[in-house]
Amino acid sequence: MGARELIDxxxxxxxxxxxxxxxxxxxxxxxxxxxxxAFAATPVAKEWGLNGSVVGLLLSAGLVGMALGSGLLxxxxxxxxxxxxxxxxxxxxxxxxxxxxLAADALQLGLLxxxxxxxxxxxxxxxxxxxxxxxxxxxxxxxxxxxxxGLPLGGVLGGLVATAAISGIGWxxxxxxxxxxTAVMLLVVLALLPESIDYLALQRTPxxxxxxxxxxxxxxxxxxTAFPPTEATPVGRVAAVLSRPILRRTLLLWLxxxxxxxxxxxxxxxLPRLIGQSxxxxxxxxxxxxxxxxxxxxxxxxGAALRASSGRLAVGTLITTGIASALIGLLADHVVLxxxxxxxxxxxxxxxxxxxxxxxxxxxxxxARTTAVGWASAVGRIGAIASPLLVGLLVGAGxxxxxxxxxxxxxxxxxxxxxxxxxxxxxxxxxxxxxxxVSGQASTATALRRVVRG
Numbered sequence: 001m002g003a004r005e006l007i008d009x010x011x012x013x014x015x016x017x018x019x020x021x022x023x024x025x026x027x028x029x030x031x032x033x034x035x036x037x038a039f040a041a042t043p044v045a046k047e048w049g050l051n052g053s054v055v056g057l058l059l060s061a062g063l064v065g066m067a068l069g070s071g072l073l074x075x076x077x078x079x080x081x082x083x084x085x086x087x088x089x090x091x092x093x094x095x096x097x098x099x100x101x102l103a104a105d106a107l108q109l110g111l112l113x114x115x116x117x118x119x120x121x122x123x124x125x126x127x128x129x130x131x132x133x134x135x136x137x138x139x140x141x142x143x144x145x146x147x148x149x150g151l152p153l154g155g156v157l158g159g160l161v162a163t164a165a166i167s168g169i170g171w172x173x174x175x176x177x178x179x180x181x182t183a184v185m186l187l188v189v190l191a192l193l194p195e196s197i198d199y200l201a202l203q204r205t206p207x208x209x210x211x212x213x214x215x216x217x218x219x220x221x222x223x224x225t226a227f228p229p230t231e232a233t234p235v236g237r238v239a240a241v242l243s244r245p246i247l248r249r250t251l252l253l254w255l256x257x258x259x260x261x262x263x264x265x266x267x268x269x270x271l272p273r274l275i276g277q278s279x280x281x282x283x284x285x286x287x288x289x290x291x292x293x294x295x296x297x298x299x300x301x302x303g304a305a306l307r308a309s310s311g312r313l314a315v316g317t318l319i320t321t322g323i324a325s326a327l328i329g330l331l332a333d334h335v336v337l338x339x340x341x342x343x344x345x346x347x348x349x350x351x352x353x354x355x356x357x358x359x360x361x362x363x364x365x366x367x368a369r370t371t372a373v374g375w376a377s378a379v380g381r382i383g384a385i386a387s388p389l390l391v392g393l394l395v396g397a398g399x400x401x402x403x404x405x406x407x408x409x410x411x412x413x414x415x416x417x418x419x420x421x422x423x424x425x426x427x428x429x430x431x432x433x434x435x436x437x438v439s440g441q442a443s444t445a446t447a448l449r450r451v452v453r454g
């Protein structure tokens with residue numbers, strides 16, 4: 001029996017809980033670092049006299065970095081390990097936040113938001129995979145949903161810190177707080193976060209076996225004298241993500257990620273500013289409710305995932321997100337109802353993200369898992385980049401909150417339909433056929449080489 005089977009068959013240990021808790025805290029810091037710009041946008045625009053288009057560029061700079069980090073850094077996790085990627089990403093995020101506090105103009109701040117985003121993008125790609133690989137299959141959807149509370153918690157923390165810091169020491173103090181928290185988590189990771197057992201199993205070296213057994217002992221699991229034999233030759237990262245048997249599912253996952261992230265970052269980045277044009281206090285409440293709703297929703301999703309498929313839950317929450325966005329568009333002038341629906345929107349959006357991140361790792365083999373999740377996340381970040389820029393242009397052209405939220409409603413419903421198609425095309429039998437097909441091709445090639453060699 002291999003390490004993966006041992007983990008899936010055993011109860012969750014305290015060590016595994018600690019690993020998930022570290023990843024959750026990292027996700028909170030991710031949310032703080034990337035969403036804090038939404039709360040700092042108004043004082044930054046006031047200090048430097050920026051128009052809506054430039055503010056949109058600043059809001060998108062971190063998201064551009066996230067796309068680059070998810071797409072370019074995530075393959076490192078499949079080459080050198082999940083832990084080294086986490087360390088590198090934290091170094092980049094800490095540097096970007098600390099220097100961002102010292103920015104002298106919008107150009108400098110934008111470039112440093114790009115650096116911060118690259119670091120956060122690497123974490124966003126790698127952490128869900130780390131959580132999945134340290135969690136038994138039967139609990140994976142639930143645990144990833146709990147992990148997903150980190151992003152909205154980071155938004156809540158960012159809002160609270162921004163409210164206190166901006167009124168006292170200005171928006172720069174908020175960035176310094178984020179840099180300090182990220183640096184602390186870097187030290188925690190260096191001291192306590194292990195390497196993924198799934199990654200070590202791919203290395204099949206004596207050193208990897210020793211590290212695997214050390215982790216197994218910490219989880220109160222039996223150790224191994226050798227890695228179990230494997231029939232399948234490791235699939236190339238590109239083949240595992242873009243090969244014909246699963247290409248359709250990959251494209252559908254990318255579509256769902258793109259549309260969800262476009263809607264999420266439009267709401268997270270622009271909702272406080274759009275509403276704040278008429279009532280600054282209402283803006284703060286709306287921003288906090290969006291993230292508080294997200295925390296509650298992820299916890300509810302975690303409980304529901306004990307009994308229902310994460311993918312099916314994601315279909316329902318994505319469609320709910322589209323409906324809530326449309327309602328905000330229709331209720332933009334009704335304060336109480338607007339705040340209630342804003343909370344529902346935050347709940348549905350964050351639960352949808354939890355569902356997609358729980359589903360994605362199950363579609364790919366371990367040797368390409370972080371690459372696949374990273375690429376899907378990168379495609380999602382393209383939507384996250386495009387939506388604040390588009391909204392900045394539309395706001396400059398005179399659009400208000402109501403029409404903008406109506407505009408984003410249909411794409412979010414389409415995202416739910418894309419996940420439904422993924423579920424219909426993704427079954428264990430299909431994934432097994434893919435593995436056997438690749439393994440069979442590799443076996444045939446090996447046999448031919450033996451014949452040629454005589």
